[in-house]
Amino acid sequence: MGTADLTEEEYLASYNVHAFDVPLTSVDLVIFTVREQALHVLLVQRGAHPAKGQWALPGGFIDVRHDLDLDATALRKLREKTGVTAPYLEQLQGFGSSTRDPRGWSATFAYFALIGSSHIELQHGSGADAACWHSISEVGVDIDLAFDHATIIATAVQRLRNKVEYTSLPAHLLAEEFTLSDLQRVYEIVLGRAIDKSAFRKRVKEGDFLEEITGKRRHGSNRPAQLYRIRSGQPTVFFSRAMGA
Template sequence: MTARTGRMNASDEANAYPAPHVTVDLVIFTVRDEQLHVLLMKRGAPPHKGLWALPGGYIHPEEDLDLDATARRILLEKAGIETPYLEQLQGFGSATRDPRGWTATFTYFALISSETLALRQGANAEKVAWRTISGYGAAPGLAFDHDQILTAAVTRLRSKVEYTSLPVHLLPTKFTLTDLQRIYEQILARPMDKSAFRKRIAREDFLEPVEGEMRRASNRPAQIYRLKPGQATAFFDSTI
């Protein structure tokens, strides 16, 4: 506070209000054994030592340029994962979500092809494992408010899959239309008509055939496809 004006300067004002702890938590999805899975880590340190939790960590202001940079750093440090599909979900915060004090977290969900993924155990984790999504969660109950975060992420994913091309990010770089349809069906938990599905995918025009590459099938070879260059996410004009 300045003697002349009686007002606090910027530094004094910043110190007058305790800052909450700020973190980024990640919901990492993949499809394994024809089921949607989420990556969990068994905590090796308090609080909630021994409980399963989503990967996460504190923001590092000295090295993280923005929230996306924080999320990508944590993905690499905690799970050995680089540059997946990454989308900010929402913020969560309260005085009770963490026994260490008032905390706020920015949450992201990521989509990974399991065929190209080699997990790495990160700091403060006794074990890293994939857990099957059952309904909108993963048993057993998770640490902190991570059950709530996971439910929000599964809800967002299933909603967006209805009208976008997001499932391609759960597949290898090259795949068949049957592979893609199966991923949609596994996430939405319902079958789809093959003819109607292929007409919709052709109309949305976000894939291209890989010339000269086919996969053997029971009746006839299946064409191999890939995402068109520069195509991130296609948004459909109606639900699939």
């Protein structure tokens, strides 16, 4: 009996998913934070072949038995490496070729995450000997990375900088409570340039994505500064004009 004579249920019951060669399929994470007045990305040192000893992005193969979709894989790997769930996670794009991995034809789905650096305890294991934050230069990182991870990071940096121009995303790189000066500084760090204070505060006010924390101010050498946080359940805000426009 040919497959055309089968019901769909019968066809699926007899289908051999291993009848065709399939690529190695993984998810890699570009996890950004701001620390020491600079944008950083999380890297892990590989503890096994291939590329043993080289620095790479955290990630791993899709667990087809437990991961319902690509987002589930990304969230699982994020929790394994940072111990937390990022307030912002976005799929970047797919990267695949017959040459990116010496084990064979491989495809990875890259994500980028934004996370505040406080309260993160970096984890390693599962094929990684160490984990660290590495500063971002003009276009990426200045060390040799495994596979095509340098290209993935450069792509993510460009995506982030483009989106920062007209969205509220940098707020996710801060601690839960922050001042407007903290927020402006994060924008400037990611964009790599200064922003006019009055224009910046006008954009933030128009975006209406923050709420004052009643009765809480940061005290220092200057006048006490009001503390803010992102409104609960607030989606990403898109400004009517780019920063500095």
